[in-house]
Ligand SMILES: Nc1ncnc2c1ncn2[C@@H]1O[C@H](COP(=O)(O)OP(=O)(O)O)[C@@H](O)[C@H]1O
């Protein structure tokens with residue numbers, strides 16, 4: 330492979346830039362830029378990927394070679410046939426990862442559309458995606474800075490050094506070179522791997538307090554803790570940096586151009602963390618980049634704090650791009666919000682602990698009902714559109730659950746190894762049982778039996794059928810018609826109750842840290858970033874890293890094994906499927922750096 334790579338260096342001449350993005354189906358969607366246009370093509374699954382050494386040969390003029398320093402892969406892109414358009418679908422081949430040392434010897438390749446620059450530390454950077462490489466396989470996936478596109482910006486001493494609360498803190502300011510490792514479990518010879526810029530206050534800031542005009546917007550579904558984040562942004566800006574002008578945008582993204590705004594002061598937000606929801610209101614859909622950025626520009630806003638999930642962060646990324654294109658001195662900071670805990674890279678999303686805590690009440694109720702009746706069955710539906718983290722953690726915490734069903738696991742009802750067989754066994758053994766089901770579980774079965782059309786919400790998210798109602802009915806039908814066994818089934822759907830409550834104490838502290846990290850980053854001139862803890866330390870993460878894939882429960886990991894061992898439920902996986910899943914997971918691991926929440 331080494332020789333092969335070396336001999337191909339001279340053909341790396343192109344203007345394409347790749348990133349590799351996992352799609353919802355687990356395939357990888359490469360995204361690339363061609364002549365300034367942006368196209369997306371689905372990459373074949375890793376299992377169906379042909380060998381790079383197979384026909385047509387690697388040296389054929391039909392292929393070009395690309396390298397991506399942030400994924401450390403080589404990608405082969407077949408050239409377009411004569412006369413075809415730029416959007417013609419093409420098959421990509423990804424070569425297996427190559428030794429980091431080899432890669433760095435010629436990375437970044439001359440094919441980046443971004444300019445290559447050498448920074449003072451001698452590290453090589455790329456301005457399209459700020460990748461900095463260092464010794465021993467060190468990679469920094471840095472976030473943009475206002476000075477990247479606005480020259481000669483003045484800086485000011487950070488007012489925090491005169492703040493009586495903070496000036497006593499030893500080493501209050503973050504060292505400019507501090508970065509946070511994405512992976513902390515390493516082996517003797519592992520490369521140092523990917524890092525993110527450490528969050529926190531800097532010695533110099535790029536805004537004078539009086540000049541700051543900040544705004545806050547909340548988008549997407551609710552989540553416990555949103556009000557706390559709003560409160561802490563307002564109070565943090567005021568108390569740490571003396572910023573008095575903060576505007577609340579009402580009703581999500583569309584509020585920028587179609588709704589009212591409200592001035593936010595520490596007094597106005599003093600008590601809001603005790604309430605669920607968002608005092609600003611939220612929405613799905615209604616995203617319009619130019620109208621949003623026009624509104625930011627017209628109002629003279631220069632710091633934008635955007636609280637929302639994966640869709641929101643995608644929107645924030647486009648807003649940042651447009652602001653940069655217009656050359657505006659406006660910092661864009663994202664604060665990740667999702668009750669489903671499906672945002673990657675960060676350790677956990679705020680509100681998740683609150684949701685798991687509140688879910689206990691529903692599970693307890695289901696358990697009390699179930700054990701009080703002969704053949705009592707409690708069914709609890711929890712949120713989790715594509716990721717079953719709430720169901721998994723709520724199950725593990727409760728210990729009263731006999732079966733946990735999540736979107737990541739297969740599910741079948743009838744036959745050996747199916748749910749009904751397990752239920753009969755469990756009811757005979759225990760006389761009652763509790764099932765926790767995440768809303769996204771078993772959706773294929775549902776659409777098969779209900780013949781429903783794919784429907785979407787205003788943001789384009791798939792609208793799910795009510796799996797709780799469906800499975801409850803299926804269970805009832807099975808036991809009355811097939812088993813001739815009387816069961817007492819109680820279905821509890823606490824989903825919105827869980828989402829709408831105020832956050833618990835630990836989430837409140839977490840929300841405060843997120844808000845402060847975002848403020849410090851924006852004041853220091855960073856932009857186009859999301860904040861969040863990575864292995865316990867808060868970091869600035871480029872938008873593309875939190876939107877390129879979804880955090881999911883890995884059912885071949887130890888955490889899911891703990892569930893199986895705690896409930897004794899069937900895995901719904903046949904042995905050959907387990908092997909296949911493991912293989913797929915290993916391949917995905919080697920293609921994209923994974924960040925599981927497991928590994929306790
Ligand atoms: N790919 C995208 N590009 C721009 N805006 C988006 C994108 N996806 C979603 N949005 C916008 O982000 C907002 C929230 O998205 P949604 O998916 O509903 O919630 P969440 O951010 O919680 O995932 C909506 O206003 C939606 O229009």
Ligand SMILES: O=P(O)(O)OC[C@H]1O[C@](O)(COP(=O)(O)O)[C@@H](O)[C@@H]1O
Nearest residue numbers: 549550638666667668669712713714
């Ligand atoms: O009814 P709504 O508001 O569309 O929300 C339902 C969805 O919101 C979620 O809480 C996730 O929301 P986000 O994508 O906004 O984080 C899912 O669990 C659920 O499917």
Ligand SMILES: [Mg+2]
Nearest residue numbers: 549638639640
């Ligand atoms: Mg979402």
